[in-house]
Amino acid sequence: MSSKNKQGFLQGVVTLMFSQVLIKLLGMVYTLYLTNRQGFGDEGNGIVASSYQIYAMLLTISSIGVPSAISKLVSERVAVGDHKGAYRIFKIAFATFAVIGLIGSLMLFLGAHVIAYNWLQIPEAEMTLVALSPAIFFVAISSVMRGYCNGRQNIKATARSQTLEQVFKTALTIIIVEIVAIISHVSTEWMAAGATLATTLATFAGFGYLYLYYQTIRKEIAKEVKSTTNYQYERVKTIIKKVLLVSLPISLTAIMSSLNKNIDSFTVVRSLKQFLTESEAVAQYGILGGKVDMLTSLPLSINVAFATALVPAISAAKAKKDTKTITKKTSFSLLISMLIGLPCTVGMCIFAGPILNLLFPNASSGELILQISSLTIFFTILDQTINGVLQGYGKLMIPAVSLGCGVLAKLILNLILVPNPAFGASGAAWASVVCHAVAFTIASTSLRRNVKLDLPFTKIFIKPVIAVTIMGICSYFLYTVLLGMMAQKLATILAIIIAIIIYGLAIIALKIFSEEEIIQIPKGEKIFKMLKKLKIY
Numbered sequence: 001m002s003s004k005n006k007q008g009f010l011q012g013v014v015t016l017m018f019s020q021v022l023i024k025l026l027g028m029v030y031t032l033y034l035t036n037r038q039g040f041g042d043e044g045n046g047i048v049a050s051s052y053q054i055y056a057m058l059l060t061i062s063s064i065g066v067p068s069a070i071s072k073l074v075s076e077r078v079a080v081g082d083h084k085g086a087y088r089i090f091k092i093a094f095a096t097f098a099v100i101g102l103i104g105s106l107m108l109f110l111g112a113h114v115i116a117y118n119w120l121q122i123p124e125a126e127m128t129l130v131a132l133s134p135a136i137f138f139v140a141i142s143s144v145m146r147g148y149c150n151g152r153q154n155i156k157a158t159a160r161s162q163t164l165e166q167v168f169k170t171a172l173t174i175i176i177v178e179i180v181a182i183i184s185h186v187s188t189e190w191m192a193a194g195a196t197l198a199t200t201l202a203t204f205a206g207f208g209y210l211y212l213y214y215q216t217i218r219k220e221i222a223k224e225v226k227s228t229t230n231y232q233y234e235r236v237k238t239i240i241k242k243v244l245l246v247s248l249p250i251s252l253t254a255i256m257s258s259l260n261k262n263i264d265s266f267t268v269v270r271s272l273k274q275f276l277t278e279s280e281a282v283a284q285y286g287i288l289g290g291k292v293d294m295l296t297s298l299p300l301s302i303n304v305a306f307a308t309a310l311v312p313a314i315s316a317a318k319a320k321k322d323t324k325t326i327t328k329k330t331s332f333s334l335l336i337s338m339l340i341g342l343p344c345t346v347g348m349c350i351f352a353g354p355i356l357n358l359l360f361p362n363a364s365s366g367e368l369i370l371q372i373s374s375l376t377i378f379f380t381i382l383d384q385t386i387n388g389v390l391q392g393y394g395k396l397m398i399p400a401v402s403l404g405c406g407v408l409a410k411l412i413l414n415l416i417l418v419p420n421p422a423f424g425a426s427g428a429a430w431a432s433v434v435c436h437a438v439a440f441t442i443a444s445t446s447l448r449r450n451v452k453l454d455l456p457f458t459k460i461f462i463k464p465v466i467a468v469t470i471m472g473i474c475s476y477f478l479y480t481v482l483l484g485m486m487a488q489k490l491a492t493i494l495a496i497i498i499a500i501i502i503y504g505l506a507i508i509a510l511k512i513f514s515e516e517e518i519i520q521i522p523k524g525e526k527i528f529k530m531l532k533k534l535k536i537y
Helices: 009-036 041-064 066-079 083-120 123-132 135-151 155-184 188-226 236-272 278-319 323-350 352-359 367-393 397-417 425-450 457-483 488-509 515-520 524-533
Strands: none
Touching: 009 041, 009 155, 009 278, 041 083, 041 123, 041 135, 041 188, 041 236, 041 278, 066 083, 066 135, 066 236, 066 278, 066 367, 083 123, 083 135, 083 188, 083 236, 123 188, 135 155, 135 188, 135 278, 155 188, 155 278, 236 278, 236 367, 236 397, 236 425, 278 323, 278 352, 278 367, 278 425, 323 352, 323 367, 323 457, 323 488, 323 515, 352 367, 352 488, 367 397, 367 425, 397 425, 457 488, 515 524
């Protein structure tokens, strides 16, 4: 592989991290627009969220495990010089998942009426499901192409295609919803369908970019195939079986995650209707599945880069029997995940109300639900990284089993807590916290058994907790002071910015990173020289 395309682990992580953050910020733009749009609000979010979870379930079955599976299999072949075998895996997987994606699209299109009326009990969701159905096909084939790029250690192509897709999704959502609002005289049902149509058109744009990119690297791939060593011929059936055997356990993890969301879409509105009106119940679910889900998933987008990059990196290291690299990359990624998860959990818990008032001035309810849900961030972020390591290491079923146990706990708690007026929708939030805590406990126990870690307790837990405590106390005190001097929205923005700065300074002062870890970061040598000049290290 050419040095031009072969990226370092952390360079790939940083590229994907910026891409994922941008994607989430763009997602926040259209969520803010929809939630604050007259005639849409929490009820519109409820319709879209319920449809989206069904779509996500079919998407999971048809494609979610595919990028990780393809990147794992391709990176293993590339690591031993078998580029021909890697390319053959890509071609066969592409044809296979084109068929699977098409079946998924047809299932959603033909089953939209039954799903909306009988399963979700939200009739308004039918048109949103129909509008989403073609997206499954485009995402399935795009996933194979992204997996091949990741396996060749070229994460930039994946990052760019996902960013482009989200840019189109944001712009088209606003344009289409405004057009539909005029035509339909502000019908919430038709506006929701317009929002999901934008998703379908955006997935086509993402695929279009990947196809054009593939055309530009075809000559390079041909050269790699000619330079192949250690080629191992495998029959088409064998390759399909291998891809499915790797992708199905990974997909099973994503299916469990999707089931977790679908438990809410199937149980929350039904249970809340026992003591609320239908529109109130849909609005409460809209808070949970719209605003809260969007805010709590934002930190995950920063960390998902590690989980994505770890699968091919750990697979390649394992193929070479390089245990030192596995230990280093796993330990460093877990430390970063801890440093991302803790402040996001604490910050969102402290500033839940001000954040909702800042972002959703026309629909700011849901403070308690956000505070409870923020506790899931810590467990989910660490679990995300652990799952990336376990999948790369070949322990494919553990993430699925651990999350499956968590989902079972959530289902039981949802059925007990949500129908209770004392809990209501917040009962579903507590159930999600338990779900992710259970999944994290099982997955982390398995990781310690399989991978040697270089993470002293002081470094991974004590110092980050001290840093986040300093951040929490200082930022909340400053917020209360600022509140007496300026408008709440400005006070919230300044308090969050100050919190980030204080947290960063606390990490440096506590010397959480070693010299070797700082140098690993892009521009790390310059950063370390500067810290040395300041006599911090």
